[in-house]
Amino acid sequence: VAGLSLGLAVGSRPTCLFAAPLLLGPLWLAWRERRPERDWRRMAAAAILPLGLCGLALMWHNYARFDNPLEFGQNFQLSGAHEGQQTHFSLRYLAHNFSVYFFHALHWTAEFPFAMAYGAEVPSIPGYFGTEEVSGLVATFPYVAFILALPLAWWRREPAEARALTAALGSAAGYALPVTGLILCYFSTCARYQTDFAVGFGLLALVGMLALERRVRSVRLGWIHAPAIAGAAAVTVVLGVL
Secondary structure, eight states: OHHHHHHHHHHHOGGGGGGGGGGHHHHHHHHHHOOTTSOHHHHHHHHHHHHHHHHHHHHHHHHHHHSOTTOOSGGGOOSSSOGGGSOOBOGGGHHHHHHHHHHOOOEEOSSTTOEEOEEOOOOOOTTOOEEOEEOOHHHHOGGGGGGGGGGGGGTTOOHHHHHHHHHHHHHHHHHHHHHHHHHHTBSEEOHHHHHHHHHHHHHHHHHHHHHHHHHHHHTTOTTTTHHHHHHHHHHHHHHHHO
């Protein structure tokens, strides 16, 4: 079911192909635990077979449309640029896109909804196309900063519990990190591309927040962490609504 769902997701959003590493978490756990009822080879086949069939169907569809199984239509878009002559992905775009997607600040206005995203200044990067109105994930939603506490999730865990946690968070990171890397190498920034990875970072930040709470309680600091968590959550929710 996971392999089929991921394969169908790629048909809806090709960037989801880079989320395939999320399937490795449970396979790694099954390989480590060596349980007869959870054979990692059968699990891998169950994941790869439907994903591969979806991939073959998409490649056939692309070939029927564009005579190229790997062309999803990017080079045939009608936009403000000659798409067929653009360098759509490059590492030279990464640093600028990272700063925009994570740290670009909002503008505040006197009119509802008061918080307004705006386009960052287009840098002098060869081949870079431009930017739409984007607000940085961390700058807008401070709750995401709890991802920095994620390493605390493994603190004083039993080996079996730590392995299960590694598998679960490895799957979440296996989705978020590769997709983020792809988006950061694109030749423009758009708020709708930000949503490709924002949910994954939100999930990891939630685990980081819970890990921080667990660590604070262990040293008997009581409620000292509560204002920070409540404040970050409140600001995140309010700005999200605006």
